[in-house]
Amino acid sequence: xxxxxxxxxxxxxxxxxHCWGRLERxxxxxxxxxxxxxxxxxLAVQGPALVPQxxxxxxxxxxxxxxxxxxxxxxxxxxxxEVNRCRRRHPNKLIEVKRNIDVCPECGNLKQKHVxxxxxxxxxxxxxxxxxxEIHKKEGGPFNAPTVETVVxxxxxxxxxxxxxxxxxxxxxxxxxxxxQN
Amino acid sequence: xxxxxxxxxxxWARPERWxxxxxxxxxxxxxxxxxxxxIGKWEKKNRIVYxxxxxxxxxxxxxxxxxxxxxxxSKDKMWYLAKLIKGMSIDQALAQxxxxxxxxxxxxKEVLLEAQEMAVRKHNVEFKSxxxxxxxxxxxxHYVKRIRCHGKGMYGTMKISRCHYFVKLVEGPPPPPxxxxxxxxxxxxxxxxxxxxxxxxxx
Numbered sequence: 001x002x003x004x005x006x007x008x009x010x011x012x013x014x015x016x017x018h019c020w021g022r023l024e025r026x027x028x029x030x031x032x033x034x035x036x037x038x039x040x041x042x043l044a045v046q047g048p049a050l051v052p053q054x055x056x057x058x059x060x061x062x063x064x065x066x067x068x069x070x071x072x073x074x075x076x077x078x079x080x081x082e083v084n085r086c087r088r089r090h091p092n093k094l095i096e097v098k099r100n101i102d103v104c105p106e107c108g109n110l111k112q113k114h115v116x117x118x119x120x121x122x123x124x125x126x127x128x129x130x131x132x133x134e135i136h137k138k139e140g141g142p143f144n145a146p147t148v149e150t151v152v153x154x155x156x157x158x159x160x161x162x163x164x165x166x167x168x169x170x171x172x173x174x175x176x177x178x179x180x181q182n
Numbered sequence: 183x184x185x186x187x188x189x190x191x192x193x194w195a196r197p198e199r200w201x202x203x204x205x206x207x208x209x210x211x212x213x214x215x216x217x218x219x220x221i222g223k224w225e226k227k228n229r230i231v232y233x234x235x236x237x238x239x240x241x242x243x244x245x246x247x248x249x250x251x252x253x254x255x256s257k258d259k260m261w262y263l264a265k266l267i268k269g270m271s272i273d274q275a276l277a278q279x280x281x282x283x284x285x286x287x288x289x290x291k292e293v294l295l296e297a298q299e300m301a302v303r304k305h306n307v308e309f310k311s312x313x314x315x316x317x318x319x320x321x322x323x324h325y326v327k328r329i330r331c332h333g334k335g336m337y338g339t340m341k342i343s344r345c346h347y348f349v350k351l352v353e354g355p356p357p358p359p360x361x362x363x364x365x366x367x368x369x370x371x372x373x374x375x376x377x378x379x380x381x382x383x384x385x
Binding site: 088089093094095097098101110112 | 258262263265266277278280281282284
């Protein structure tokens with residue numbers, strides 16, 4: 001293949017012709033003594049990759065791994081901050097104002113309409129825990145629960161006729177207003 | 183001569199920002215920070231002292247600035263809560279935050295209660311319910327990078343984010359919400375813009 005290089009600069013043209021001449025003749029091994037011969041390919045072919053394998057080996061998957069890597073969805077453009085803000089500040093992403101908050105008539109704290117008042121519930125829970133401590137003290141161990149009912153009596157209260165066969169638990173405090181006696 | 187020089191220097195240095203109270207001698211207020219840590223701009227806003235108002239002026243509403251730094255929460259997630267309570271009265275804001283499921287709601291509630299107490303004690307606010315939230319914002323705190331282990335020996339860097347929360351309480355009932363812009367208002371504005379056009383660089 002003869003390539004005609006016509007460049008406006010005569011020096012460049014002369015250089016290119018000299019190089020081409022060298023390539024055509026081929027370099028004599030005797031030129032470079034004591035050095036390794038230059039690694040010039042005698043024939044270079046420009047074409048598609050002959051071996052269907054990537055450099056890492058992970059770019060082109062074999063059919064066993066499945067067709068998933070090359071055809072994954074990926075963003076094409078960076079989302080601008082304006083677009084991001086439109087999405088993040090859309091009304092459906094903002095927190096809604098709750099309209100079901102009321103005042104508990106017992107303690108005056110806030111409560112949701114369909115939920116028990118948190119303060120009152122905590123109060124009752126604490127009293128129940130203390131009653132259970134008294135029960136534990138009376139029973140003295142697991143598996144000792146009696147087969148009769150239990151009645152809780154506070155200070156200054158006597159068991160009535162209805163509480164004949166029942167187990168009595170004493171609590172050392174005044175009866176709380178919310179714990180109505182039968 | 184030394185006193186005059188000091189007075190001139192303080193006059194240049196805007197004395198209303200340095201005088202904490204009228205009883206203290208001005209020169210002793212220069213070293214106000216207790217430690218070498220930088221005091222943020224939001225905290226300094228509480229220190230401005232306005233000159234006394236003239237008899238005819240309307241009463242200036244009290245402004246209370248409060249913030250909390252380095253909250254272990256994301257600033258984007260905290261922003262939603264800040265946006266929720268912007269413009270509400272303090273009671274309504276506390277009610278909304280109490281029943282919100284978010285982690286930042288608890289923190290913001292504490293900040294609001296602290297600010298309310300500060301307002302009553304130090305900033306001469308008469309009724310603690312007569313406050314509304316004028317501004318509520320979040321800021322980015324210090325981030326820290328850590329290694330997060332994935333499967334198959336892979337590692338990624340995760341960032342542990344922190345945020346600041348700033349709130350400004352103003353005395354008085356909350357301002358009424360702006361009515362949404364109607365088409366008629368927009369049309370009126372457009373016509374006004376057309377009428378405002380003039381010729382420039384001419385006689």
